[in-house]
Amino acid sequence: NEEKRAYGQLVNGVKQLAEEKFQALIEKVAAANQKQKTADIDLTLPPSNSPLGAIHPLTATRQRIIEIFERIGFNLSEGPEIEDDWHNFSALNFPENHPAREMQDTFFIEKNPDIALRTHTSSVQVRVMENQKPPIRTLSPGRVYRNEAISARAHCIFHQVEGLYVDENVGFADLKNTLYHFAKEMFGKETKIRFRPSFFPFTEPSAEVDIFFNGRWIEWGGCGMVNEKVLVACGVDTKKYSGFAFGMGLERTLMVKYGITDMHDIVEGDVRFTQSFGVGKK
Ligand code: DAH
Numbered sequence: 001n002e003e004k005r006a007y008g009q010l011v012n013g014v015k016q017l018a019e020e021k022f023q024a025l026i027e028k029v030a031a032a033n034q035k036q037k038t039a040d041i042d043l044t045l046p047p048s049n050s051p052l053g054a055i056h057p058l059t060a061t062r063q064r065i066i067e068i069f070e071r072i073g074f075n076l077s078e079g080p081e082i083e084d085d086w087h088n089f090s091a092l093n094f095p096e097n098h099p100a101r102e103m104q105d106t107f108f109i110e111k112n113p114d115i116a117l118r119t120h121t122s123s124v125q126v127r128v129m130e131n132q133k134p135p136i137r138t139l140s141p142g143r144v145y146r147n148e149a150i151s152a153r154a155h156c157i158f159h160q161v162e163g164l165y166v167d168e169n170v171g172f173a174d175l176k177n178t179l180y181h182f183a184k185e186m187f188g189k190e191t192k193i194r195f196r197p198s199f200f201p202f203t204e205p206s207a208e209v210d211i212f213f214n215g216r217w218i219e220w221g222g223c224g225m226v227n228e229k230v231l232v233a234c235g236v237d238t239k240k241y242s243g244f245a246f247g248m249g250l251e252r253t254l255m256v257k258y259g260i261t262d263m264h265d266i267v268e269g270d271v272r273f274t275q276s277f278g279v280g281k282k
Helices: 004-038 057-070 122-131 172-187 228-233 250-258 271-275
Strands: 082-084 108-110 115-117 136-145 157-167 192-200 203-213 216-226 242-249
Touching: 057 136, 057 157, 057 172, 057 250, 122 136, 122 157, 122 228, 122 242, 157 172, 157 250, 172 192, 172 203, 172 216, 172 242, 172 250, 192 216, 203 242, 203 250, 216 228, 216 250, 242 250
Parallel strands: none
Antiparallel strands: 082 115, 108 115, 136 157, 157 242, 192 203, 203 216, 216 242
């Protein structure tokens, strides 16, 4: 009882203090709101400092290749990444016992009849010839799959660009000139190329193409005159038409052009790599 009075005073004091604080805070918030309302903010302005997306160097290279060939009359064609035996192997004159037809080289989805992830974009050649009458000038970029150990120079998923030209009187000189033109456009006027005799089941004769770039010869792609057996398998009149084909690796082309030594840099998606090509930089 004796302490009642002192206690009541104390509690009242606390209550008063709390009310004052509360009132002060309300006023502060109201003042801040008022200031914001009248501040000079333009909410329609785009935000600053947002990093831009970048075109991946592979995509840029692919676009550049397409551009070069489009200017000399090539169109674009595509085929499925899951392919049957006929389009990936048989129509391209791969013999029954060819090593590429083994599980350790090819990712099979089904056996008998064989369905696999395509091992090259040459399969698109077959589809184009089956569906279009010559003259044909077509470029087929796309993803391909090989059951390979991953290393600095190889990956089990990569990209190729296939070219096919079928018309009357097409000869090896046309092939050479086309690739020479491409190499100069892609790698610079001074670029030299050389053809080494090689073998592919779908071309006869066949050659491998090297590029002289930055002071050394670099293996770059394959090519040849389309094997008559392939033309026949695809229903092309070989009395009237002949053709050439070529295939290049997209990663390889990018690596040659920019002196990239490890393929992983291309596929791992580190933005610092993309940015070093000047894209997406602020
Ligand atoms: N398909 C071949 C490969 O994957 C590349 C190639 C070589 C394509 C010669 C062609 C060609 O069209 O004529 O290694």
